Amino acid sequence: MFKAFIKRVVIAPLLSSTLLFNQISVAADTMPAVVQTEQALHLQWQALVSQHVKPINHGSSSAVDYAAMQQQRTQLQSYLKQLSNISQSQFDAWDKASQLAFLINAYNAWTVEIILTKYPDIESIKDLGGLFSSPWDKSVIPLLGKNRSLNDIEHKLIRGSDRYNDPRIHFAVNCASIGCPALLEEAYTGTKLEQQLDAQTKRFLADTSRNYAKGDTVYLSAIFKWYGDDFTQGFAGADSVEAFLLLYPNALQLNAEQQAAAKKQQLDIDFLDYNWSLNAVR
Numbered sequence: 001m002f003k004a005f006i007k008r009v010v011i012a013p014l015l016s017s018t019l020l021f022n023q024i025s026v027a028a029d030t031m032p033a034v035v036q037t038e039q040a041l042h043l044q045w046q047a048l049v050s051q052h053v054k055p056i057n058h059g060s061s062s063a064v065d066y067a068a069m070q071q072q073r074t075q076l077q078s079y080l081k082q083l084s085n086i087s088q089s090q091f092d093a094w095d096k097a098s099q100l101a102f103l104i105n106a107y108n109a110w111t112v113e114i115i116l117t118k119y120p121d122i123e124s125i126k127d128l129g130g131l132f133s134s135p136w137d138k139s140v141i142p143l144l145g146k147n148r149s150l151n152d153i154e155h156k157l158i159r160g161s162d163r164y165n166d167p168r169i170h171f172a173v174n175c176a177s178i179g180c181p182a183l184l185e186e187a188y189t190g191t192k193l194e195q196q197l198d199a200q201t202k203r204f205l206a207d208t209s210r211n212y213a214k215g216d217t218v219y220l221s222a223i224f225k226w227y228g229d230d231f232t233q234g235f236a237g238a239d240s241v242e243a244f245l246l247l248y249p250n251a252l253q254l255n256a257e258q259q260a261a262a263k264k265q266q267l268d269i270d271f272l273d274y275n276w277s278l279n280a281v282r
Contacts, residue, residue: 042187044079060207062182098190167230168197179275205251217268
């Protein structure tokens, strides 16, 4: 049944986007729970981002067509409802890669939904906060049996759980801002997660508007300042930001001298200003 469904809604190129979303919704609602969670859960998000997230800057980043997302907000909300229907026990039964893919997709999809609550009258996600409130602290997300915030997903479920310990998540979760790493044009999945995280990390480091090396200084996104400790926890043997960068010298275009300085932790690091403007298609 599932193979036939995939052939019908994903491969057939002549289907309209409306028919595509309708078939995904019907199939997801009628599939047995186990099949749905493992094989079809993220198909609606896959359809949305594959159509409405556009690569920019020679592919090093992406922009979101929020107007088009607004037109298909019903489909987005249907996807979010499916995520909210996953119980903690179901989640705990998955492997770590599937868990992490679920949490990243949830963060990204809910960020888009939160933007759409005020779009187009919004220039930055920060506009959704107040003098004493933050858009990241609003507990409006029903997930794994509780109402949660974006910060809960990122800092408690992902970073704070000690289950994953992968600093590359910072290049996967997207805060709807130009300064953020690209929103991926496909859904994260457990089976592809390693490949996706590796590619997103290289993509972000290769974006010279966010990271670049010049002389004896490397200029990095403020992400490396805010979450510096995450890059010192031994991922792939890296115990410092410099050691993490040396895992991807080609993406950052580090020459031999710069790599040698990084190994000795003698490479100066400056952090760039962060652009909080909305990452909308322009």
